[in-house]
Amino acid sequence: xxxxxxxxxxxxxxLYFLCLEFIAVALIINNHSFHKSKFVGSANAVTxxxxxxxxxxxxxxxxxxxxxxxxxxxxxxxxxxAALQFTRDSLSGQQLKDSILYGQKFQYISGKIIDNSxxxxxxxxxxxxxxxxxxxxxxxxxxxxxxxxxxxQTSDSYARVRSILNKNSKINARxxxxxxxxxxxxxxxDYQTVQLTDIPRxxxxxxxxxxxxxxxxxxxxxGILIGTVQSVPEKISALNTINVRLFNDMxxxxxxxxxxxxxxxxxxxxxxxxx
Numbered sequence: 001x002x003x004x005x006x007x008x009x010x011x012x013x014x015l016y017f018l019c020l021e022f023i024a025v026a027l028i029i030n031n032h033s034f035h036k037s038k039f040v041g042s043a044n045a046v047t048x049x050x051x052x053x054x055x056x057x058x059x060x061x062x063x064x065x066x067x068x069x070x071x072x073x074x075x076x077x078x079x080x081x082a083a084l085q086f087t088r089d090s091l092s093g094q095q096l097k098d099s100i101l102y103g104q105k106f107q108y109i110s111g112k113i114i115d116n117s118x119x120x121x122x123x124x125x126x127x128x129x130x131x132x133x134x135x136x137x138x139x140x141x142x143x144x145x146x147x148x149x150x151x152x153q154t155s156d157s158y159a160r161v162r163s164i165l166n167k168n169s170k171i172n173a174r175x176x177x178x179x180x181x182x183x184x185x186x187x188x189x190d191y192q193t194v195q196l197t198d199i200p201r202x203x204x205x206x207x208x209x210x211x212x213x214x215x216x217x218x219x220x221x222x223g224i225l226i227g228t229v230q231s232v233p234e235k236i237s238a239l240n241t242i243n244v245r246l247f248n249d250m251x252x253x254x255x256x257x258x259x260x261x262x263x264x265x266x267x268x269x270x271x272x273x274x275x
Contacts, residue, residue: 078257111255113254114126125253140259147164177209185197203240205229
């Protein structure tokens with residue numbers, strides 16, 4: 001307190017001068033329209049700049065919430081699209097009674113990857129969805145860029161996912177521009193490249209062709225993106241193998257969708273009876 005009093009005593013004439021200057025400037029601005037307009041314009045420019053900066057900071061802080069809202073909206077739209085596709089493909093047939101989405105074959109459930117390995121021969125991921133969210137074994141895990149893996153084990157709140165970067169992973173896949181298909185595997189080398197094996201001799205393909213899921217299993221719907229052809233064999237054989245460059249960066253994964261097939265149990269029961 002004494003230092004504050006000393007400060008005012010030491011600089012009282014300077015502070016008094018500043019006070020008079022402020023009063024003089026205020027009088028000039030209030031009594032002259034030109035000066036007033038200039039002052040208001042400058043004040044608006046400064047205030048506008050500050051508000052823009054503050055708004056940018058607020059938008060950055062809200063990115064997490066907005067991203068979650070976008071993910072939820074995308075999930076809702078995917079569920080609607082799945083229902084519309086079913087209506088288009090089949091106008092009859094009784095669906096599972098426990099399905100809350102009557103007439104829909106696939107349901108998309110949003111989730112997030114909380115643990116991920118990609119540098120081992122047998123890689124797994126962990127997602128924050130489990131039995132409490134109707135997640136079970138052998139459900140597809142994808143994101144906007146393509147496939148990620150298949151659920152393997154579940155607890156109440158979490159699930160373990162077998163990554164496509166796992167030497168035990170085998171997924172049916174085909175060329176987007178034809179019906180020829182093969183088996184998607186991984187040789188354990190490059191985490192950005194997988195292999196499409198058992199491609200028939202008749203298949204016509206070239207570097208850059210898109211590879212998608214073929215829908216011949218009860219896990220992945222047809223048309224989920226995988227990657228592009230990276231290399232073509234020099235000699236075409238009865239069963240070819242090509243390298244596929246993944247659309248996904250498997251070392252950087254976040255939000256995902258888990259896909260539930262309402263017809264899976266019915267298909268498996270029918271196949272078991274045939275066997």
